[in-house]
Amino acid sequence: MRRQLRNLFYRATLGDHAYRFLFEPGPMDEVVVLDCETTGLNPRIDEVIAVAAVMIRSSRIMTSEAYTAIIKPDRVLTPTSIKVHRLRARDVAEGRPMHEVLPELLRFIGGRPIVGYYVDFDVRMLDRYVLRYIEAKLPNRRIEVSEIYYALKYGGAPPGTVLDLRFQSILADLGIPNFGQHDAFNDALMTAMMYVQLRDMRQRGVRIGRERAVQQEAPIGA
Amino acid sequence: MQGFDITNPPFDRLSYQESAELRAGLDIGYYAPEEVIIPQGSPSDWLHVVIKGSVEVRDRSTVTTVLGPKDSFDSRALVHGAAGEDFVAAEETLCYLVPRRNVLALIHRNAAFAAFFYADVSRKLDAFAQQRKAEGMDSVLRARVGDVRYRAAVFVEGGISIEQTGHCMRDHDINALFVRDRQRVGVVTGMNLSKAVVLRRLPIETPVREVCHFDVISVDVEDFVFEGLLLMTKHNKRRLAITSNDQYMGFLEDIDILGLFAGNSQLIPGRIDRARSIDDLAAAARDIEAQVERLHRQGVKIDVIAEMTSDLNRRLLARVFEMTAPPTIQEAGCLLLMGSEGRGEQTVRTDQDNALLLDKDVPALDLIRFRDGFSEALAGLGFPPCPGNIMVRNPVWSQSLDSFIRQLKSWVLRGDAEAMMNIAIFLDAVAVTNPIDILIRAKRAMFELMWGEAALLARFASLIDTFATPNLGVLGTIMASVGAGPDEIDLKRAGTFPIVHGVRTLAIDKAILETSTASRIEALVKAGALEPSFGRELIGALHVFMEFRLRSQLYALHKGELESEALLRLDGISTVERDILRDALRVVRQFRDLIRSRYNPGGF
Numbered sequence: 062m063r064r065q066l067r068n069l070f071y072r073a074t075l076g077d078h079a080y081r082f083l084f085e086p087g088p089m090d091e092v093v094v095l096d097c098e099t100t101g102l103n104p105r106i107d108e109v110i111a112v113a114a115v116m117i118r119s120s121r122i123m124t125s126e127a128y129t130a131i132i133k134p135d136r137v138l139t140p141t142s143i144k145v146h147r148l149r150a151r152d153v154a155e156g157r158p159m160h161e162v163l164p165e166l167l168r169f170i171g172g173r174p175i176v177g178y179y180v181d182f183d184v185r186m187l188d189r190y191v192l193r194y195i196e197a198k199l200p201n202r203r204i205e206v207s208e209i210y211y212a213l214k215y216g217g218a219p220p221g222t223v224l225d226l227r228f229q230s231i232l233a234d235l236g237i238p239n240f241g242q243h244d245a246f247n248d249a250l251m252t253a254m255m256y257v258q259l260r261d262m263r264q265r266g267v268r269i270g271r272e273r274a275v276q277q278e279a280p281i282g283a
Numbered sequence: 284m285q286g287f288d289i290t291n292p293p294f295d296r297l298s299y300q301e302s303a304e305l306r307a308g309l310d311i312g313y314y315a316p317e318e319v320i321i322p323q324g325s326p327s328d329w330l331h332v333v334i335k336g337s338v339e340v341r342d343r344s345t346v347t348t349v350l351g352p353k354d355s356f357d358s359r360a361l362v363h364g365a366a367g368e369d370f371v372a373a374e375e376t377l378c379y380l381v382p383r384r385n386v387l388a389l390i391h392r393n394a395a396f397a398a399f400f401y402a403d404v405s406r407k408l409d410a411f412a413q414q415r416k417a418e419g420m421d422s423v424l425r426a427r428v429g430d431v432r433y434r435a436a437v438f439v440e441g442g443i444s445i446e447q448t449g450h451c452m453r454d455h456d457i458n459a460l461f462v463r464d465r466q467r468v469g470v471v472t473g474m475n476l477s478k479a480v481v482l483r484r485l486p487i488e489t490p491v492r493e494v495c496h497f498d499v500i501s502v503d504v505e506d507f508v509f510e511g512l513l514l515m516t517k518h519n520k521r522r523l524a525i526t527s528n529d530q531y532m533g534f535l536e537d538i539d540i541l542g543l544f545a546g547n548s549q550l551i552p553g554r555i556d557r558a559r560s561i562d563d564l565a566a567a568a569r570d571i572e573a574q575v576e577r578l579h580r581q582g583v584k585i586d587v588i589a590e591m592t593s594d595l596n597r598r599l600l601a602r603v604f605e606m607t608a609p610p611t612i613q614e615a616g617c618l619l620l621m622g623s624e625g626r627g628e629q630t631v632r633t634d635q636d637n638a639l640l641l642d643k644d645v646p647a648l649d650l651i652r653f654r655d656g657f658s659e660a661l662a663g664l665g666f667p668p669c670p671g672n673i674m675v676r677n678p679v680w681s682q683s684l685d686s687f688i689r690q691l692k693s694w695v696l697r698g699d700a701e702a703m704m705n706i707a708i709f710l711d712a713v714a715v716t717n718p719i720d721i722l723i724r725a726k727r728a729m730f731e732l733m734w735g736e737a738a739l740l741a742r743f744a745s746l747i748d749t750f751a752t753p754n755l756g757v758l759g760t761i762m763a764s765v766g767a768g769p770d771e772i773d774l775k776r777a778g779t780f781p782i783v784h785g786v787r788t789l790a791i792d793k794a795i796l797e798t799s800t801a802s803r804i805e806a807l808v809k810a811g812a813l814e815p816s817f818g819r820e821l822i823g824a825l826h827v828f829m830e831f832r833l834r835s836q837l838y839a840l841h842k843g844e845l846e847s848e849a850l851l852r853l854d855g856i857s858t859v860e861r862d863i864l865r866d867a868l869r870v871v872r873q874f875r876d877l878i879r880s881r882y883n884p885g886g887f
Contacts, residue, residue, distance in 0.1 A: 121380070122311035236335050237377070238352075240286040247286070250311075254334075257313035258375045265315065 087173035336376025441492030
């Protein structure tokens with residue numbers, strides 16, 4: 062309700078009307094999985110340095126049409142962030158400025174729902190730039206994979222149950238191979254895999270056993 | 284898409300550029316449990332490569348295989364327009380989707396990759412055997428000239444006559460000589476001599492220096508064999524002089540290089556013929572055994588290995604017979620090899636099935652002495668005794684033609700499984716010593732006994748279901764997919780036996796005298812009893828099983844666990860090989876159906 066009101070407001074006051082498509086609903090059976098790599102975890106000061114978006118059309122993950130970009134940050138990279146995403150100053154120097162990337166990314170996403178793992182963080186990171194350039198926040202519906210996972214696994218669990226919503230744990234629980242984390246594309250890809258499987262399980266009313274062994278990694282070559 | 288494993292066959296055949304294109308075109312599909320990914324008979328727009336989960340391959344209601352991560356499907360649906368089976372997700376499954384047009388483009392550009400998509404099992408197997416062949420060739424060409432078994436140099440003086448030179452060649456059993464003529468050294472070959480006399484009509488008194496040539500092309504004993512081969516090609520010669528420290532050592536001939544490659548199998552018959560004792564033969568027997576592995580490593584095709592090996596084994600056994608049989612038995616008896624040896628399909632020795640047919644009575648004592656002596660000699664050569672006691676030692680399998688035909692009759696009347704198995708084994712018999720015609724008489728007698736006996740044939744055919752387990756290896760596959768245990772397949776029960784016995788049934792029905800399964804199939808095709816295309820598939824499938832069987836036999840030999848020689852561990856083979864095996868098993872299933880519908884053995 063609050064978001065609808067907010068979206069109405071932004072739609073009315075949209076700075077750049079070329080972006081009206083963000084407010085139009087996307088094709089029925091399509092969602093976009095989004096992942097950002099950032100210089101840190103504080104949306105107010107940290108910056109986005111890589112972004113990947115993968116579309117899911119019904120039950121197909123359209124990796125062949127994925128959108129990826131490396132972004133040149135305004136500030137110098139700190140050693141701590143380099144350790145996480147392995148993008149060094151030299152790599153991001155080849156990146157493009159955000160004001161070039163953002164319109165392409167927004168066009169790619171369109172009005173489709175945005176799927177992610179802790180998707181609020183990624184959207185908040187983007188919103189900083191979106192606000193700066195088009196004077197609105199992203200209006201898209203958000204789908205949180207850890208929330209679906211929580212519902213299928215811990216919904217109705219007795220109080221005191223230890224929750225484990227780590228990315229690694231969800232992957233292992235669903236038997237999805239780890240393609241290597243902290244690369245925007247791989248993270249988006251693995252999130253997409255989680256999403257299609259969780260969505261199907263929810264539809265079929267299948268629960269994830271809480272006693273299920275977590276070490277079930279499928280073998281996959283790098 | 285970095286996650287896609289391009290080292291996984293058949294994608295390992297792609298160049299860097301090609302694999303980059305392949306990765307760029309990939310999508311990923313998700314399939315819920317019980318979702319049909321490709322229905323039987325339908326085309327497919329994608330080649331699926333399993334990322335996680337498992338896919339059941341179903342033929343009507345039977346699950347024939349379960350595919351897991353890295354397996355791809357279905358080349359038939361993709362290239363030939365119709366899937367052979369249903370492909371159904373067994374659990375939550377993710378697959379890479381390689382678009383059809385990308386696969387087709389790669390097939391056109393890359394022949395090695397294309398081989399994976401052949402419809403024909405045997406062609407596919409050949410294409411994938413090729414790689415090992417290249418390795419074998421490589422090691423041969425990197426050998427040194429000195430490693431080749433060349434003949435030592437023989438020198439003659441330039442002044443001797445053509446006639447004397449010819450005698451010298453014969454005496455040394457050699458076809459080329461070095462000719463010393465003052466400071467020069469030349470080479471003369473048998474062909475030079477013949478041409479001089481026949482074509483140029485030179486008198487045979489002509490000095491040899493007139494007909495030899497002095498532009499000797501030589502290769503050093505330390506040079507690589509491939510350098511020798513290059514020289515031969517460059518100078519169009521089949522023979523090079525070998526030098527060491529500027530001394531002529533001998534000749535390197537193209538046939539020697541061939542020998543190095545094929546493992547000098549041409550020398551084994553000579554060794555068998557020259558053997559004076561069972562101990563001498565034991566050395567030859569070891570050579571035969573060692574050769575199987577070497578040929579296999581060099582990528583020689585399984586049917587060729589089997590043919591060479593059984594030819595040598597037959598010579599070996601004929602020689603053992605000559606050494607151990609008293610003259611009376613040698614004169615009256617015909618030694619038979621039966622079972623896989625008779626069909627010429629045994630590579631690694633697993634057992635001995637042999638028999639003796641006599642066309643007249645021999646002294647009882649001679650026969651008793653021979654029965655024990657022959658079997659003992661074979662044991663000494665490393666032939667394991669037959670567990671079913673189908674050996675000359677057993678009086679049932681060493682008797683006169685007349686009594687043996689009575690024996691056949693009683694088997695036919697008994698008609699139980701053991702009797703049928705004995706008939707089957709006898710049907711595969713080949714004679715390795717004269718008089719061969721008594722074997723043919725015995726077989727004709729048997730064909731007459733069986734002729735038109737539909738019920739009997741049905742009982743004979745029913746042996747095909749002896750090991751019938753309709754969902755071969757599937758339970759195992761499911762167990763493996765949940766990590767409960769290794770997945771194994773018994774190649775003999777699942778593959779070789781149904782083909783061999785089904786073909787045997789058809790052969791007895793059509794009175795076909797051939798013994799090898801492949802030539803029986805050819806004869807059946809000629810007689811119109813089998814479709815030519817299905818005949819080819821059947822031979823291809825048989826070779827697939829023989830190839831895999833040899834591999835697991837060699838593995839079992841090295842590990843010293845012979846009881847597991849027919850077991851193939853599915854996790855030890857590549858995804859392409861699993862795919863080939865799957866095709867071969869499909870052929871077996873089709874063939875079982877054909878035998879069942881033709882002879883209705885289920886009625887018993």
